[in-house]
Amino acid sequence: MSTLDVRTDLWDAPAPPRPTATAFDYDVAIVGLGYVGLPTALAYHAGGSRVIALDASSRRLRTIAARGADLIDSDRERLDTALRSPAAFRLTSDVTELSRAAAVVVCVPTPVDARQVPDLTALRAACATVVAAARPGQLVMLTSTTYVGCTRDLVERPLRERGMEVGVDVFVAFSAERIDPGNVGFAQEVVPRVVGGATAECEERGARLLARYADRVHRVSSLATAEMTKLLENTFRAVNIALANEFADICGALDVPVTEVIEAASTKPYGFMAFYPGPGVGGHCIPCDPHYLLWQLKALHVDAGVITEAMTRIAARPRRVVERIRDVLGRAGKGTLGARVLVVGVTYKPDVADLRESPALEIIDLLADLGAEVQYVDTHAPHIHLVSGRERDSLADPGAFHPDVVLVHTRHHDSDLGWLDADTVVVDGTYRSADIAGRVLL
Ligand SMILES: NC(=O)c1ccc[n+]([C@@H]2O[C@H](COP(=O)([O-])OP(=O)(O)OC[C@H]3O[C@@H](n4cnc5c(N)ncnc54)[C@H](O)[C@@H]3O)[C@@H](O)[C@H]2O)c1
Structure with missing residues (x-):
């Protein structure tokens, strides 16, 4: 309403009562159940919270319900427990359920596009949904990694535009997730969380929510500080x-x-x-x-x-790997055309099935573009789909491929390299496979 629209007859009238928060059925709703959101939902549940676990993808929900999500063993056990108590762990794609939770945590992907420009599609959509469903008394916490000012732009301001007073009617906080998927060395509980709020009361409520499972919460003075910290x-x-x-x-x-x-x-x-x-x-x-x-x-x-x-150097690294493989082949008197190259491990790091942005995918495409015959072996990734449109299946019997050169890209803890011939040329992309005799480094 512009100033011209103000109804002067209301100026001295008593203010309408603020909408009051009625009891919530759930302590927290997690929006986005990916590599980060699902373990987070499970950590809250294990900490005694009643959880709404919401994802827009019914396929993802089916995978979780079928216990098929890529999780470390302790989270797998937590999922098993959670799925046996549906009253306290509600898996859903129904966004109307969000109004039943005292706090809503947004944990959707924040990737970049092919030009390295932030792709905020999922975050904008999730925040718009959460803002539309927000009700008095609720805390909205963003946990996706994002630019400085994003929580203000996508949550705080739209809530104000809805007529809600942030810090009084609703509460807004930011606390980036620090989880390291696949890493069994750091339980989520023991990793301190950093939180900032739109107001002091927002920060306080954000800290209290995190303390439901995190042992230590570090408070900072603003949303922007928390965003920049990540x-x-x-x-x-x-x-x-x-x-x-x-x-x-x-x-x-x-x-x-x-x-x-x-x-x-x-x-x-x-x-x-x-x-x-x-x-x-x-x-x-x-x-x-x-x-x-x-x-x-x-x-x-x-x-x-x-x-x-x-970032430029990091993006160029897969090309450097390909150059090294060409160099190694050349020293053995072979060209890249027709060379048999075997890549060991294609996920981006050990002990996860995550292939997102994995250098191996670009390396395989680049080598195949040069005419090499490239195959791979990875028990965590039975099938890969490359940007070029090429597809590959993990070799069941890598020893039978008789590669001219092997690139060790990722070594899972259960990787078995028993099939490697002693005289096979191995390029150690991990730099830490000292157990492979005669390996050459990148
Ligand atoms: N993967 C990591 O190692 C890691 C670590 C720390 C922080 N983060 C950050 O956490 C965030 C999430 O990353 P991730 O790896 O878990 O992503 P992910 O792709 O594994 O999972 C995201 C989930 O969100 C769901 N989703 C997308 N849009 C939605 C919407 N509008 N409503 C509901 N659900 C929606 C997707 O279906 C998917 O299941 C990102 O901002 C990322 O930067 C990731």
């Missing part, structure tokens, strides 16, 4: 991985074993953190998150040369 964490990793890759190449040129150097440097108890080189980065975080920051900075004409260069 961007720093993952940009830090990206830049350091790019540096580790560069050090690997430098060590290669100077004939120094890079892994030994990193392990030696790691003995310093302060000022150093080990990052290891590899064939590139994948997954939904490192190849994507820094671009949320770069995209925002570009619009503001703010220089971020170090981050830009690191």
Whole structure:
């Protein structure tokens, strides 16, 4: 309503009563049950919360209900328990259910498109749904990694536009997820959470929600600080991985074993953190998150040369792997055309089935474009679909393929390389497969 529309006869009238929060049937609703949202929903449930677990994809819900989701063993057990108590763990795609939860946590994907521009389609859709369903007394918490100001743009402002007073009628917080899928070393409970709120009361409610399962909650002064914290964490990793890759190449040129150097440097108890080189980065975080920051900075004409260069180098890493394979083949007197290349492990990291942004997919396509006959073996990924449209199935009997060269891309803990012939040329993309005799590094 513009100022001209204000009804002066209401000026002195008593304010209408604020809508009051009636009791909620559930403590929390998780929107988006992917690699992050599902373990989060299970952590809340295991912590004693009544949970609405909501996903837009009925296929995903069927997979979860059939216990087919890619989870670490402890979460698999939690899922089993949760599915046996449907009154306290409600799997649904019905967005009208959201109004039954005291808090709504948004955990949908935030990828980038082919031009590395943030693709906010899922986040916008999820936030619009949550805002439309919001009711008095509810807390809305964004946990997807995103740009600075996103929670204000997609949640806080639209709630105000709905006529709700943020910090009084409804509450808005941001707390990025820090889960590391497939990593059994860090239970979700023990990883501290950072939270910021739109107001002090929002921060307080956000912290109380997280404390339902997290042992430690670190509060920051604003939504923007919390959003930026996550961007720093993952940009830090990206830049350091790019540096580790560069050090690997430098060590290669100077004939120094890079892994030994990193392990030696790691003995310093302060000022150093080990990052290891590899064939590139994948997954939904490192190849994507820094671009949320770069995209925002570009619009503001703010220089971020170090981050830009690191992301460029990271994106180029799979090509470097292909060059190394060509080099190794050349030394054996073979060209790439018709060469038989076997890739061991195609997921982006060990012990997950996640193929998103995996460097292996680009490497296989690049080698196939050069005329190589490329196959792979990976018990976590029985079938792959490449950007080129090519498809492959994991070889059941890799030894029978008789490769000219093997690229070790990812080693799961249960990887069995017993089929490797002692005289097969192996390029160790992990840099850490010291058990393979005669391996060459990237
Ligand atoms: N994967 C990781 O290692 C990791 C770690 C920390 C943080 N994050 C962040 O967490 C967020 C989620 O990542 P993820 O890996 O779990 O994604 P994901 O692709 O595995 O899962 C997202 C889920 O959200 C569902 N979804 C999409 N749009 C929806 C909507 N409008 N309503 C309801 N459900 C919807 C999808 O069906 C899917 O099941 C991202 O922002 C990511 O950056 C990811």
